[in-house]
Amino acid sequence: MLLKTRKRLLASAITSMLIATGVSAEPNKGGDIIVTYQNDVATLDPAIGYDWQNWSMIKSLFDGLMDYDPGTTDLRTDLAESYLLSEDGKTYTFKLRKGVTFHNGREMTAEDVKYSLERTANPDTKSPGAGFFSPIVGYDAVAAGETTELAGVTVIDDYTVAIELTAPNATFLHVMGLNFASVVPKEAVEEYGEDFGKHPVGTGAYELADWTLGQKLTFEKNDDYFRDGVPYVDTITFEIGQEPLVALQRLERDEVDIAGDGIPPAKFLQFKNDPRFQDLMVTGNQLHTGYLTLNVTMPPLDDLKVRQAINMAINKDRIVRIINGRATPANQPLPPAMPGYDEDYEGFSFDPEAARSLLAEAGYPDGFETELFVMNTDPQPRIAQAMQQDLANIGITANIRSLAQANVIAAGGVKDQAPMIWSGGMAWIADFPDPSNFWGPILGCDGAVPGGWNWAWYCNEELDALGAKADAMADPDRQEERAELWGSVFTQAMDDAPWVPIFNEQRVTVHSKRMGGDDALYVDPVHVPVNYDYIWVK
């Protein structure tokens, strides 16, 4: 019943999307498309792949218990047919779909779910996503190498698996929607060992038909896919090694359907104003905020008035112009597409005059000298220069330290090393569409540790507690309340001004004229960059 309702809902959602874009209501089936990328695909192992190139490829090859409605951030069940949350909010019992088969023909069962979660959590797998499973009972023992079994994951029967958490956790369903929680068949993993990422076997809408290293990958439609009717496209060929500008030229000639690397930043305006490309560009929001961290432990930035002054000194509109308008100015940590974003929050306005008097009040009428760390690839240093000028305008001399990405990240992870860091090119894009992912690592006390990502070293235990309270609201009926509570955590954090939120970057995908499907599929917020399962050829 649940399944049927979901299908109907999905069908109606797709129909309304199509009507909205004014194309024929029925997606065409069939067709072969070409997607280009410059770099070879790193890996298609769902426990390991963690970049914006392989993220949606893996989603097309594999499934997990949960996924999202196409083009949206709305959770839906995937390999799970339904789930039940226990009264105490700590145990999820997932009922699996019956008859779902892996690409090797074997039926997927609850044992596979357990195996897959344990494989990701196992330190030997070296999964960059293992830490997401820390809410599961028994994770710590697995992470420490004491056992390979997650005590909290229980196979009840072939089609039922229960997952017990150490505490109620509203983000857990999102974690089950991450690629790291994809279900893989043990026999294939054991057969290929470390090369499983080159020989992926999943249950997804597509299966890998061919991978010629350094040249191309071919995805073929999985005829046995459990969702009826999708995918629409028969084969997707990913051509590797294509220079982004060359790919765009080929796309304009209809030799390529999606230029995976998009438009190089420096050429953005040129393409935006080129009439040949105007109908081919799709712009969408991503779950990203770019921010300037103010290290609250380093004088004089430990003074709230100084941090407020800096917040008022930065001209965000000008910075958005520097990146050719590919973003919208931000006033709070959460991006607008994230649940909990407070539309009514005004934040700090651009007011150099007020900033100067705040600085004087703080005891720095003549400003001070400090350092601004930035990653050394365009356009980040240019953005830092704009900030430098804005700060100079209120008397602060910010010396720019332009370093390689790894060095900036390392500096941020040392308590008294980097007074200010411009996050561009490094942070933060959410792993899943939930506000908690924007707190813990980058603003919470957990992230304010050596080697962490909380570069402002901001730790407000009260707000941490509020966040924990929000995350304990696992009851599906309380999600609105929860989002609101999270929203207030972020705006309250802004009272302490540990960041200057600068902008929310947008994403642009370029596709050929013949590609159909709603624009949202081409800038899917979760199936990044493109939701290959639902696009089609006109």
Add this chain to the structure above:
Amino acid sequence: MAVYILRRLAYAVLILLGVSFITYLLLYLIPADPARQLAGRSATPETVANIRAQLGLDLPFYQQYFRYLWDLLQGDLGRSYIQRTEVSALIGSRLVASSELLVWGIGFELLIGISLGVLAALKRNTAVDRALMTLSFVGVSSPHFIASMLFLYLFAVNLDWFPLGGYGTVHHILLPALTLGLLGSGWYSRMVRSSMIEVLQQDFIRTARSKGLTRARVIFRHVLPNAIIPVIPMVAIDIGIFIGGLVVVESVFGWPGLGQLAWQAIQRVDIPVIVGVTMISAVFIVFANLLADLLVPLVDPRINLDKT
């Protein structure tokens, strides 16, 4: 001869050891943390430490280096940090494409370089000579990246004579090979020109001419074979420069070779791949030089390796 080869082989091993040491040291010194990169941003410090230990990155430099050498001796180049595939498999998958481009590119270099060099020598001190030598100068000083983009734009986008990059057919190889050939031909044309001029002034040429041989016969039978001898070691030296060009040209033209692999690895700080490609390139260069030195006496009997 055998002694000579053995001695050269011993040198080759020393050179390769040196290359491996310097490359490894440089990459050890750059401040990137592969463990952190592998662990991802959500990893706890313990996870990072765990991965560092698994990869042996917590060991002192000399231990890491000797471990690498030991694996290398067993033919194990390690695994890519990013792709998690055997580096040898990554390199193997790209050797053919690069070799093709190498052969075609050097072929074009020689064809264009020698023809223009001969022409310039025969038209010595005329406008043709000066024009050709200026051109060769422009060629060798043009950055590969700019020239590749320019040729791609001109011949593939505007004139539509060639495909916009890619791999597979002769049609695909022509433009990148011609780009490499044109840019590199300048070295050869200049060398062949001066060497031709030198040979043209030799007594035996005068003799040949006075015997009444045709001009064409004198040039192709007597001048050219002698003038071309210095080109052979030149090709060997050129392979090193050529591989540098491949990195850029392959990236622009989407040619799935070693150069492209190197470029991607450098961008993503994939240390095992960078070291692997460097080692393979060094092997190429060292053995090309050895081969050239062995070939010269075959072409020019005046050179005897046993006396060197």
